[in-house]
Amino acid sequence: MPAVSELLRVATAGSVDDGKSTLIGRLLHDTKSILEDQLAHVAETSERRGDGYVNLALLTDGLRAEREQGITIDVAYRYFQTGAAAGAATGVATGAAAGVAAGAATAAVELDASAASFRGGRKFIIADTPGHEQYTRNMVTGASTADVSIVLIDARHGVSEQTRRHAYITSLLRIPHLVVAINKMDLVDYSQDAFESIVAEFTDWATRLALSDVSFIPLSALRGDNVVERSDSMPWYQGPSLLYHLEHVVIATDRDMDDVRFPVQWVVRPMSDEHHDYRGYAGQVAAGVIRPGSEVLVLPSGRRTRVAAIDTYDGELELAFPTMSVTLRLEDDIDISRGDLIAGADEPPTVARDLEAMVCWMSEQPMRPGGRYAIHHTTRAAKAIVDRLEYRVDVNTLERDPDAGTLELNEIGRVHLRSSTPLVVDPYARNRTTGSFILIDEATNDTVGAGMIRSAR
Amino acid sequence: MTPGPQAHVTTRSTYELSHLQALEAEAIYIMREVAAQFERPVLLFSGGKDSIVLMRLAEKAFRPSRFPFPVMHVDTGHNFPEVIAFRDQLVERLGERLIVASVQDSIDSGRVREETGPRASRNRLQTTTLLDAIAQHGFDAAFGGARRDEERARAKERVFSFRDDFGQWDPKNQRPELWALYNGRIRRGEHVRVFPISNWTEMDVWQYLAQERLDVPSIYYAHTREVFARDGMLYATSPHIELLDGEAPFAASVRYRTVGDMTCTGAVRSTATTLAEVVAEIAATRITERGETRADDRVSDAAMEDRKREGYF
Numbered sequence: 001m002p003a004v005s006e007l008l009r010v011a012t013a014g015s016v017d018d019g020k021s022t023l024i025g026r027l028l029h030d031t032k033s034i035l036e037d038q039l040a041h042v043a044e045t046s047e048r049r050g051d052g053y054v055n056l057a058l059l060t061d062g063l064r065a066e067r068e069q070g071i072t073i074d075v076a077y078r079y080f081q082t083g084a085a086a087g088a089a090t091g092v093a094t095g096a097a098a099g100v101a102a103g104a105a106t107a108a109v110e111l112d113a114s115a116a117s118f119r120g121g122r123k124f125i126i127a128d129t130p131g132h133e134q135y136t137r138n139m140v141t142g143a144s145t146a147d148v149s150i151v152l153i154d155a156r157h158g159v160s161e162q163t164r165r166h167a168y169i170t171s172l173l174r175i176p177h178l179v180v181a182i183n184k185m186d187l188v189d190y191s192q193d194a195f196e197s198i199v200a201e202f203t204d205w206a207t208r209l210a211l212s213d214v215s216f217i218p219l220s221a222l223r224g225d226n227v228v229e230r231s232d233s234m235p236w237y238q239g240p241s242l243l244y245h246l247e248h249v250v251i252a253t254d255r256d257m258d259d260v261r262f263p264v265q266w267v268v269r270p271m272s273d274e275h276h277d278y279r280g281y282a283g284q285v286a287a288g289v290i291r292p293g294s295e296v297l298v299l300p301s302g303r304r305t306r307v308a309a310i311d312t313y314d315g316e317l318e319l320a321f322p323t324m325s326v327t328l329r330l331e332d333d334i335d336i337s338r339g340d341l342i343a344g345a346d347e348p349p350t351v352a353r354d355l356e357a358m359v360c361w362m363s364e365q366p367m368r369p370g371g372r373y374a375i376h377h378t379t380r381a382a383k384a385i386v387d388r389l390e391y392r393v394d395v396n397t398l399e400r401d402p403d404a405g406t407l408e409l410n411e412i413g414r415v416h417l418r419s420s421t422p423l424v425v426d427p428y429a430r431n432r433t434t435g436s437f438i439l440i441d442e443a444t445n446d447t448v449g450a451g452m453i454r455s456a457r
Numbered sequence: 458m459t460p461g462p463q464a465h466v467t468t469r470s471t472y473e474l475s476h477l478q479a480l481e482a483e484a485i486y487i488m489r490e491v492a493a494q495f496e497r498p499v500l501l502f503s504g505g506k507d508s509i510v511l512m513r514l515a516e517k518a519f520r521p522s523r524f525p526f527p528v529m530h531v532d533t534g535h536n537f538p539e540v541i542a543f544r545d546q547l548v549e550r551l552g553e554r555l556i557v558a559s560v561q562d563s564i565d566s567g568r569v570r571e572e573t574g575p576r577a578s579r580n581r582l583q584t585t586t587l588l589d590a591i592a593q594h595g596f597d598a599a600f601g602g603a604r605r606d607e608e609r610a611r612a613k614e615r616v617f618s619f620r621d622d623f624g625q626w627d628p629k630n631q632r633p634e635l636w637a638l639y640n641g642r643i644r645r646g647e648h649v650r651v652f653p654i655s656n657w658t659e660m661d662v663w664q665y666l667a668q669e670r671l672d673v674p675s676i677y678y679a680h681t682r683e684v685f686a687r688d689g690m691l692y693a694t695s696p697h698i699e700l701l702d703g704e705a706p707f708a709a710s711v712r713y714r715t716v717g718d719m720t721c722t723g724a725v726r727s728t729a730t731t732l733a734e735v736v737a738e739i740a741a742t743r744i745t746e747r748g749e750t751r752a753d754d755r756v757s758d759a760a761m762e763d764r765k766r767e768g769y770f
Contacts, residue, residue: 005475005476006473006474006475006476006479007474007476007479007480035742035743035744035745035748036743036744037744037745037748037749038745038748041748059609074613074628074631075613076612076613077605077612077613077655077656078612079605079606079656079658081476081658081660122476123476123658123661125656137633138633140633140635141633141634141635144635144636145636145637252471252472252473255472257472265486265489265490265493266489266492266493266518268519268521268522269522270521270522270523272521272522272523274521275521275522278521282489282518283486283489284482284485284486284637289472312517313516313517313520314517321472322472323474323479323482323483324474324478324482325481325482325483325485325486325489325517325518338493362633374642376638376640377638379490379493432636433636433637436635436636436638437638438635438636438638438640440640440642442642445640445642445643445644446632447632447633447634447635447640450633450635
């Protein structure tokens with residue numbers, strides 16, 4: 001069986017104290033994703049710095065300033081892969097450990113990916129965000145593409161301000177799956193009561209959030225309990241280990257497969273002798289299943305046509321779905337350019353200039369009500385004016401402050417904007433691609449705001 | 458368009474993509490964004506496996522059109538001859554435009570000074586040649602094949618990596634990169650390095666080469682070569698590298714895991730003569746590719762970061 005596996009994007013956030021680095025280090029180590037020279041380098045650097053232990057944070061803290069100051073500045077990306085775990089809970093550990101080598105060796109033998117089936121092996125991208133500096137900005141960035149969010153809670157301390165902040169951002173960014181990892185269970189004698197009371201406390205508070213799938217896992221990252229293998233120390237816990245959960249959480253159904261959303265990115269027009277009349281619209285499918293013959297609307301113009309063919313370098317396809325990059329040919333000759341959106345005819349998105357959105361501010365220059373910014377939404381660039389800030393959210397208490405007036409760095413609020421040209425949008429809750437935008441300061445060209453659309457007209 | 462071996466996603470019962478399909482789709486999207494957002498992009502091609510993948514991704518992004526940008530190779534003059542031959546062949550087969558920026562020209566015109574001694578390398582000189590070529594051609598975006606799994610500094614670099622008008626990278630002042638909304642806005646004189654395969658690992662690259670049945674330069678396969686040992690690595694003997702006292706050349710069966718300048722790229726002992734065997738060896742290795750074969754990263758903890766700040770690849 002070839003090593004064909006699904007890609008899972010995971011966001012973790014937290015501070016040094018809650019054991020996040022230890023947890024990630026444990027996942028990487030136990031799946032044999034840290035190679036000898038990396039481990040030797042970390043050990044040597046830890047020794048030289050006088051850390052007194054093998055400081056796994058050094059694996060990702062690669063920048064000079066980070067190593068000098070012992071802090072994490074930026075989102076770090078880590079990668080690991082597990083092989084076919086074959087489904088049995090007890091087989092997870094060996095499957096994961098052996099998977100890197102075994103899966104890869106077979107890949108080269110059986111090259112034809114078409115015969116592949118998924119057997120639980122996955123490739124993981126972990127966006128690891130620092131807990132202190134630029135906290136909100138970094139976590140929003142890491143969370144924007146994540147399928148799963150891991151929030152760590154120290155079992156001794158229970159739900160903290162930081163836990164609430166993590167959960168709120170997970171909810172705001174609509175990460176489909178949340179894992180609440182209750183860590184350091186070894187320090188509370190693996191007590192079921194301690195675990196249950198944290199679960200109850202979190203659940204009670206989280207009713208105010210839009211979380212669709214929450215899992216609680218008691219673990220000890222330091223001792224490896226319930227990280228890769230299920231632990232014998234907590235017989236009262238019947239659920240999976242963290243890695244088993246990450247390998248099996250179903251993400252294929254997270255995307256909207258009903259209503260087609262296809263932002264046009266690039267018009268393919270060779271104008272060569274061989275392909276003189278070829279005209280295709282290239283882009284990445286954001287939602288829905290497209291087939292030749294599908295009836296579509298081209299927005300904002302509102303013209304109706306049908307898909308004539310779905311082209312790729314490897315030949316025509318019978319269907320396309322998220323997140324495939326394809327080129328569509330249409331039956332009618334319509335004027336279409338980058339920034340237009342090809343949508344299913346049934347539940348079309350809204351063509352609008354007035355947007356209401358939750359905006360996370362990412363610049364040291366505060367958001368200016370009345371200020372003008374460049375806005376990038378799907379493949380369309382326009383200008384936008386901030387009409388007003390309706391309220392600012394305290395990310396720790398979820399309280400709303402209607403008198404805030406402006407948003408400072410790392411603050412989140414509900415904002416009314418007006419764009420210079422019509423945008424083709426959906427609510428962010430419905431589609432993360434057509435519901436999101438960034439704001440750019442035209443003087444500095446910096447990305448200063450991240451927006452999630454609530455409504456539009 | 459010709460149907461290839463990968464046009465079979467339709468056979469799946471559920472709407473799932475393999476990780477390689479997902480990574481490929483992301484990379485194609487990034488390349489098209491660059492073509493749309495910039496006036497004068499260029500694809501940096503070294504002849505190595507990562508840039509071979511970039512060339513295939515560009516075919517997937519833009520065919521049946523030609524690439525909306527030229528391909529540029531920064532030639533140190535100390536490259537493996539097999540790689541240069543491979544480069545010329547590939548570019549000709551694809552019918553794309555090749556620009557060669559030459560470190561020798563930079564030396565001859567006095568822009569840089571050649572290092573001397575047994576450890577001399579033109580690796581660092583490339584930066585000047587690269588930045589001069591970017592300025593000369595007015596390029597505003599340059600695709601590179603760097604991956605985040607390669608090296609610690611690269612793990613924190615954006616997909617669209619902004620460079621000021623000195624070509625410098627400022628790791629502490631990077632633009633946040635959210636969703637798939639890439640901000641390609643720059644001023645005249647500035648440029649962006651773009652890394653479409655940021656999220657790929659070394660294994661992903663090899664699996665993709667296998668899946669796409671792509672050729673790689675012969676030095677990636679085991680061959681007998683005259684080498685000598687230095688600093689725990691095996692280097693090819695060549696006119697470009699002086700031996701130190703006590704360094705004795707010998708013949709060994711080796712292959713290369715990365716392709717760079719002959720003076721700073723080490724070989725590994727190997728008997729792998731097919732792609733499948735190479736992939737099996739890499740799967741079994743316990744050392745990273747740059748750790749095993751690149752002298753240029755061994756200068757200090759932050760050697761790559763320091764070079765990148767100056768404008769290196």
